[in-house]
Amino acid sequence: MSRQRKSQKSLVNSKTFSMLVVLLAFLLVGFTFLFHQWQQDEVVFRGALTVSSDTTEEDEVGEKTTARVMAHGDLLYHDIIYMSALQDDGTYDFNLNFEYVKPWFDQADLVIGDFEGTIAPELPLAGYPLFNAPIEVVDAIKNAGYDVMDLAHNHILDSYLSGLLSTAKAFEDAGIDTVGVYPEGNRSEAPLLIKEVNGIKIAILAYAYGFNGMEANLSVEEQANYLSNLDDGQMQKEIEAAEQAADVTIIMPQMGIEYSLEPTQEQITLYHKMIDWGADVVFGGHPHVAEPSETVEKDGQQKLIIYSMGNFISNQRMETMEGVANYQWTERGVLMDVVFEKTGETTIIQTAKAHPTWVQRTPNGRYSPEGYALYDYQTLILEDFIAGGKHRDSLDSETQARIDTAYTEMNDFMGLYWE
Secondary structure (H helix, E strand, O other): OOHHHHHHHHHHHHHHHHHHHHHHHHHHHHHHHHHHHHHHHHOOEEOOOOOOOOOOHHHHHOOEEEEEEEEEEEEOOOHHHHHHOEOOOOOEOOHHHHOOOHHHHOOOOEEEEEEOOOOOOOOOOEOOOOOEOOOHHHHHHHHHOOOEEEOOOOOOOOOHHHHHHHHHHHHHHOOOEEEOEOOOOOHHHOOEEEEEEOOEEEEEEEEEOOOOOHHHHOOHHHHHHHEOEOOHHHHHHHHHHHHHHOOEEEEEEEOOOOOOOOOOHHHHHHHHHHHHHOOOEEEOEOOOOEEEEEEEEEOOEEEEEEEEEEEEEOOOOOOOOOOOOOHHHHHEEEEEEEEEEEEOOEEEEEEEEEEEEEEEEEEEEEEOOOOOEEEEEEEEEHHHOOOOOOOHHHOOHHHHHHHHHHHHHHHHHHOOOOO
């Protein structure tokens, strides 16, 4: 073989080797990019995810699975409520509040509450207007069976930013996820809360209309990083991300006019936008009374809006709110009970019910050191207390009549007849 041919062969080998090196480098860069992108996608998820990569034959043909979710309005701990929970040893016990609620929660796969106030042990306890409840309230909430607590409300800064952080930590330490605040100060990049229930991924987001002026104690940067407000652009981004990552998206916005039985046009417009952006259910709050339901059709499926779920526990009632518009409605609320059904890649709302609730306040014969009469506070699910209900006989005739009226009016008013 001539030197020229050897030289040409060597050149070909060199070119081939160079091309292989370039190809391998390209593949390595591509793999690194895809792996990095996968890691970025994974940050979308937060919560108890148990995703399996195994696919069974039943999955392929569309096995049906369901997830039952319960949610409600405000847990509003006025001072008389925590005074009534004070024990002789100086601790607080709120378990009585949930005695009749827990059997209902036990039937659910996921329970979502709305805690309106703060838990800041380093500050004095207080009711309205700067709510700060004893930390023992978290024990009762945990024992009742809650999984997620919404903290997006106008009182979350009542104990300043430190109170927001301690409130979120109290629930997280108890194993209860929180939504509507960002204790890491990272709203722009925080992962979504997505709970996987029986193979159904449920995203939960929450927003508040304002913070009673207490946000003035925060810088503009802190407000953007720690709070979840009603910024259309940010909400749309988050809800659309949830729509892509989850099977179901639940939004819990707080806005409207206190003690109004009808939503404002602003509520109607925004909640419809949320459906357009990807929400399947909107569970509204803030008015301290219930507001009606609405069924919205989108892409051939029925979506659900509850404009306000009302109070779940508070000291707002006929005896304390006389003179306020719709005062008798403040002691009422609804326990929302929604079953989602997933078949293959499609998830729908199978059933939706609004169980009327009522707060029972019974004098217990005790008095606070300040001389205030104390009470036993219990939230009742009224189906258990109307005629034929399992606890009907525990009520006196006057309370039976009051409950019967509340049950009938609430059902007619909510207008939720899911088909």
